[in-house]
Amino acid sequence: MTVEAPAPAGSPTLPASIDETETLLRSAGYIADRSLATVLYLSLKMNRPLFLEGEAGVGKTEIAKVLSATLGRSLIRLQCYEGLDVSTAVYEWNYAAQMVEIRIAEAAGETDREMLGKDVFSERFLIKRPVLQALEPDLGGAPIFLIDELDRADEAFEAFLLEVLSDHQVTIPEIGTIHASQPPIVVITTNRTREIHDALKRRCLYHWVDYPTAERELEIVTTKVPGVDDRLSREIVAFVQMLRAEEDLFKQPGVAETLDWATALTELDQLALDPETVSDTLGVLLKYQDDIDRIKGSRTRQMIDDLRREVAAGA
Amino acid sequence: MTAGTDTTGSKTPPAEADPSGRLADNIVYFARVLRNAGLPVGPAAVVDAIRAVEVAGIQSREDFYWTLHSIFVKKREHRPVYDEAFRMFWRSRGLIEKLIALFSPTAPPQPSREKAKAGAARVAKALFEGLQNPTEVKKPEIEIDATLTVSGREVLQKKDFAQMSADEIADAKRALADLVLPLDRVRTRRLVPTSRGRRIDPRRSLRSSMRAGGDIIALRRRDPDEQPPPIVAICDISGSMSQYSRIFLHFLHALTEHRRRVHTFLFGTRLSNVTRQLRMKDPDQALDACTDQVEDWSGGTRIATALHDFNRLWSRRVLSGGPIVLLITDGLERDSDEDLAREMDRLHRSCRRLVWLNPLLRFEGFEPRARGVRAMLPHVDEFRAVHSLGAIADLCAALSGRAGREETEPRAWLSRADRKAAG
Numbered sequence: 033m034t035v036e037a038p039a040p041a042g043s044p045t046l047p048a049s050i051d052e053t054e055t056l057l058r059s060a061g062y063i064a065d066r067s068l069a070t071v072l073y074l075s076l077k078m079n080r081p082l083f084l085e086g087e088a089g090v091g092k093t094e095i096a097k098v099l100s101a102t103l104g105r106s107l108i109r110l111q112c113y114e115g116l117d118v119s120t121a122v123y124e125w126n127y128a129a130q131m132v133e134i135r136i137a138e139a140a141g142e143t144d145r146e147m148l149g150k151d152v153f154s155e156r157f158l159i160k161r162p163v164l165q166a167l168e169p170d171l172g173g174a175p176i177f178l179i180d181e182l183d184r185a186d187e188a189f190e191a192f193l194l195e196v197l198s199d200h201q202v203t204i205p206e207i208g209t210i211h212a213s214q215p216p217i218v219v220i221t222t223n224r225t226r227e228i229h230d231a232l233k234r235r236c237l238y239h240w241v242d243y244p245t246a247e248r249e250l251e252i253v254t255t256k257v258p259g260v261d262d263r264l265s266r267e268i269v270a271f272v273q274m275l276r277a278e279e280d281l282f283k284q285p286g287v288a289e290t291l292d293w294a295t296a297l298t299e300l301d302q303l304a305l306d307p308e309t310v311s312d313t314l315g316v317l318l319k320y321q322d323d324i325d326r327i328k329g330s331r332t333r334q335m336i337d338d339l340r341r342e343v344a345a346g347a
Numbered sequence: 348m349t350a351g352t353d354t355t356g357s358k359t360p361p362a363e364a365d366p367s368g369r370l371a372d373n374i375v376y377f378a379r380v381l382r383n384a385g386l387p388v389g390p391a392a393v394v395d396a397i398r399a400v401e402v403a404g405i406q407s408r409e410d411f412y413w414t415l416h417s418i419f420v421k422k423r424e425h426r427p428v429y430d431e432a433f434r435m436f437w438r439s440r441g442l443i444e445k446l447i448a449l450f451s452p453t454a455p456p457q458p459s460r461e462k463a464k465a466g467a468a469r470v471a472k473a474l475f476e477g478l479q480n481p482t483e484v485k486k487p488e489i490e491i492d493a494t495l496t497v498s499g500r501e502v503l504q505k506k507d508f509a510q511m512s513a514d515e516i517a518d519a520k521r522a523l524a525d526l527v528l529p530l531d532r533v534r535t536r537r538l539v540p541t542s543r544g545r546r547i548d549p550r551r552s553l554r555s556s557m558r559a560g561g562d563i564i565a566l567r568r569r570d571p572d573e574q575p576p577p578i579v580a581i582c583d584i585s586g587s588m589s590q591y592s593r594i595f596l597h598f599l600h601a602l603t604e605h606r607r608r609v610h611t612f613l614f615g616t617r618l619s620n621v622t623r624q625l626r627m628k629d630p631d632q633a634l635d636a637c638t639d640q641v642e643d644w645s646g647g648t649r650i651a652t653a654l655h656d657f658n659r660l661w662s663r664r665v666l667s668g669g670p671i672v673l674l675i676t677d678g679l680e681r682d683s684d685e686d687l688a689r690e691m692d693r694l695h696r697s698c699r700r701l702v703w704l705n706p707l708l709r710f711e712g713f714e715p716r717a718r719g720v721r722a723m724l725p726h727v728d729e730f731r732a733v734h735s736l737g738a739i740a741d742l743c744a745a746l747s748g749r750a751g752r753e754e755t756e757p758r759a760w761l762s763r764a765d766r767k768a769a770g
Contacts, residue, residue, distance in 0.1 A: 127549040187607070234392075
């Protein structure tokens with residue numbers, strides 16, 4: 033459909049249009065909306081990292097997994113946490129082996145200090161961590177590099193990523209610069225528990241992953257939870273959408289929670305929502321006691337009545 | 348300019364955007380509109396946008412929208428602005444439709460330039476219309492001392508602060524350097540080199556040993572780093588606090604400059620986040636930006652509502668990393684106590700330490716009638732009162748003073764107040 037830019041060598045399987053991107057995701061059971069497909073297509077085409085922000089459980093991490101599965105690329109995942117540093121994220125030297133090397137050199141009577149320094153800090157002794165692994169050439173094409181929940185790492189860590197994200201390279205003082213022959217496909221996710229620095233965001237294509245519309249969510253439920261009753265799934269989605277519209281909830285349920293709930297109710301052999309079971313299983317959807325207390329009981333009954341009326345009016 | 352003359356020499360469909368064509372110009376103008384509307388759009392983003400449109404092509408309005416969106420929008424908050432700007436800029440000119448139909452190289456450049464500016468003006472107007480509020484009250488002569496009065500009424504008005512003098516700035520810097528907040532050092536999980544730490548730093552040990560020829564390996568050490576925790580300040584700017592607003596804002600501005608992670612929120616009847624505004628280097632400029640952002644200066648107070656908004660909308664975004672929350676208010680509140688207590692409890696449970704700084708409440712003036720105070724006190728970790736507040740130094744002293752437990756412990760305050768009321 034759109035203009036075919038000269039495809040980068042070695043990536044023949046990348047989708048050639050936004051439509052194809054949407055189909056590709058759908059083929060792996062990921063129902064994306066048009067905005068997400070567009071930004072994903074662009075990030076693949078322009079070799080730019082994709083920066084996904086959104087509430088927990090809207091399917092940010094899933095994108096990387098689906099990409100890896102559909103494109104047949106390996107997935108390298110870096111889970112961020114506070115205190116994450118170069119030696120766990122980028123590279124580390126194998127100190128024990130280095131010391132043995134020094135000892136051997138001593139025993140052999142080698143005295144060339146320059147050579148010894150070069151030997152000890154050579155690639156043989158380098159332990160590659162996820163960032164460096166992502167830059168390695170891969171037979172199946174450049175890997176998918178998932179940097180998950182970046183907001184959990186402290187600010188100092190963001191700086192390590194800048195070089196990798198913009199130039200696809202890592203500089204190791206003792207060796208030099210390691211450059212990726214094929215830039216990896218980078219997906220960064222954050223839950224927005226803090227703001228990521230603008231310098232990092234600038235290097236990426238940004239996208240806010242929103243909760244899906246009722247229509248799309250219904251599609252997701254029927255794709256992801258096989259065997260769920262048609263009427264039940266309709267009611268589940270309507271109920272969850274109503275919950276999200278509630279003003280005072282501290283944490284709204286995500287798509288992951290909807291899927292869990294659909295599975296739970298199917299396991300309980302439910303064919304339609306009834307206030308009792310909903311109240312009993314609210315813990316699957318809502319994770320704060322205040323929220324559960326607010327919705328439990330009479331509010332649940334009222335919401336179910338409302339949605340029945342809506343369905344009746346719509347039908 | 349015409350289709351098919353690009354370097355690849357391939358046959359190009361008419362939808363392709365030639366970077367040298369009108370489209371590139373228009374994207375540049377569009378970026379300028381966005382910049383005027385307050386989006387941080389740099390020149391690099393413009394180049395990216397043109398490339399993105401080249402890559403994606405223009406197939407439909409929606410695709411074009413999302414293509415530019417992926418480049419220009421870096422924050423969720425920017426989406427409405429972008430949306431508005433896109434709608435006005437591209438619809439008013441019917442440009443996309445034209446581009447899809449035929450990429451016209453002969454379109455005269457002049458009209459498009461003018462229209463782009465008109466679009467910018469309209470977007471700017473649409474954006475800033477809300478600020479020219481009809482209820483805006485100018486009151487240079489009449490000074491109403493609203494101290495110690497409580498009101499939940501919403502009054503939207505702007506405020507002008509006296510500019511900061513050079514001496515004041517210097518004083519503030521000096522005072523802030525001495526500021527030590529309670530529990531001000533927090534151990535992080537990041538390791539830093541130290542001379543006599545408890546853990547061995549193998550990398551530095553080996554490197555230094557290599558430098559000396561590898562004969563001796565002298566062990567280097569490292570230890571967890573200690574950092575000041577983030578600070579979140581929630582500051583009351585209602586009528587009863589108006590005489591202190593300037594000093595608090597200057598204090599928070601200096602604090603933002605002094606430390607890395609400071610978030611500031613102001614509330615009267617509504618809550619506004621002024622963190623970005625306070626990051627401006629110049630204190631007067633920063634305060635001006637704040638006054639532009641906030642509409643409820645010196646009006647009523649709704650502490651419970653403001654805290655509720657904070658808990659719901661912001662707590663998850665700014666309360667990471669175990670921050671100290673500075674709540675600056677006089678606690679004179681009209682909302683129901685139950686709500687206030689609940690919101691305070693929620694806030695208290697999501698931060699490392701909740702410090703309430705109260706500029707008005709002296710022990711002598713404490714009346715059990717101020718029920719808001721009673722609802723809030725049980726939920727704070729530390730309660731600090733400022734008895735005279737003339738300069739930032741006073742504020743720093745009140746916050747960093749190593750006051751005994753007796754003075755800052757909120758429960759002790761309450762019981763003393765009760766004794767006083769009884770006797």
